[in-house]
Amino acid sequence: MLTTPEFTSVEGAYLALLRLATEDAEHHISARGNDAREVIGVGFRLTNPRQRLPYIAERKANPVFQFAEALWYLAGRRDLDMIGYYAPSMRASSVDGIRLGGSAYGHALFSTNGSTKQSQFDQVMELLLTEPDSKRGYLPVFKAKELADHNNPDVACLAGLHLLPRDGHLHVVCNMRANDLDCGLLSDVFSFTMIQEYAAIQLGLELGTYTHFIGSAHVNDRNAERVKRVLAEADSRPTVPSFAFPAMPAGTEGATIAHVLMHEEALRTNQLRYSAEHIRGLGLDPYWQQVLMLFELYRQVQHDQTMAFDPGVLAALDPGLRWLMERKWPACAAAAAGGAK
Template structure:
């Protein structure tokens, strides 16, 4: 399934994919005991990759996890303690209880190889020197991935393809498999954020994002929730996105990522606490202040279980992030009406 025209937002593409796989599936199977519906060769394209998140009440996403995973990738990390803090289920992906290998895509893309330079920096160097290059591919899936049939963590991502054209950076992601209701949401968020970050480093505008999947599937246990999501989408037909996502500053660089990761660790381990005023005084651009605010909100949810999240902190968040937090953790929100 290839959309004849690009979708404006990921939410639109997500709903289209859910409908396609749940209603027009080609196969019903249960690899490794996981009963699912499956379509082979599913693709879509986003005209505006910034609209990378969902605002559907029936699908309560975790915006903190999505941001943390994207930063975990950009940091080139494999450590389990960071990513499992936001998604404990990721512990099942680890062999040694301390690191993740296959799905630590950032470690494969952003870590220097034996040449002393990372695949990412090689690709950027190529795009700076060779206009219209087709070679800037970031491989993730490696020979030998299938050597251990009992591996808990075979990469779903084959690789990311960067294409600079007429002042814009386009990206194409190639996946061997994707869960349409789970992994797809986090993957598109992370990959498009990496795309936008790369565009900033190259001084390019953001282009389209294309997502190709060999096996797009839905767990049969998730079908009731999928039905609720599709019903909500039908009720909202033509309503457009609830919120827009701000653009990453064009002067964004690695220093911003490192600074946010430093604050993430301090907040995750409850070594510091921030008010909205504290975050505003950090010297970060407003865009990246939002990341620190989000991690502080999560710190309060996890470590201050007797109190609601600070209302002033919530007011400092972008409306879309605030809306998602209110629906993900309604019991931890201040006593006031939740925004519709």
């Protein structure tokens, strides 16, 4: 009998776990200076892992960062140059100010081994292509040696991802040693389901279920007021916003990720600025065009310090992404709407 709660989207799982940790916390902990309410050993299953974004106005989810982090992982990177631009707070977890350690999950999964010239991910893909019912497709991330330095500020929260091809679908089980339910959970599920979808494409499979298990599921006390507002909105809204998240293109491969990141770097370093028409002419699938639209809007915020988004770029976003950007940067979006009239 299935005992793991099922949800059609990450939003449902997010709200359920927030409610559990705030209303029925098992422990009040203080780990590394972070006071938090905690429940131990919880999990959930997503029946549609593509629905990986929450549409809650109070939460102000940032799709720019979500895509940036997922691409950073898929490229096997660990540098702060890229991810620190989208999330400056992550710089505090770096020992040398140049790279990240345990939280650079993509480096553990996708960087190539010097002797085999294969990444962990490549090895698991090779295994699952030859043994489709294998139980061995596990990608470990957390390493015990991370605990050798008691002052290590960046120990991996992700223990590993278990890839299970069954009946023409790729299912993934994620094991977390810990999850900050208000912040980390949303980013993790977004990135890990993107990795799942990317892996399914490489294996020629349909997207299956995504199951997420957490050892320490917690809400930090410093975020308690926002969590209250999020839950209050969920309880009071007359209708729930619903936007279908598109499927990753079937031809997506490593070269696709590299192509997108080439343009991402040009925008991040302010070498180029793109109009919607320019992005449409880059030879990328519309799915990845949407990501560059987001990166261009973020470039405008960071480098142009604009008070108004480019109306053409904002209007070119899919409705769900536009809804989120309008709530993350409401003044810029409102000014863009006024300028477009």
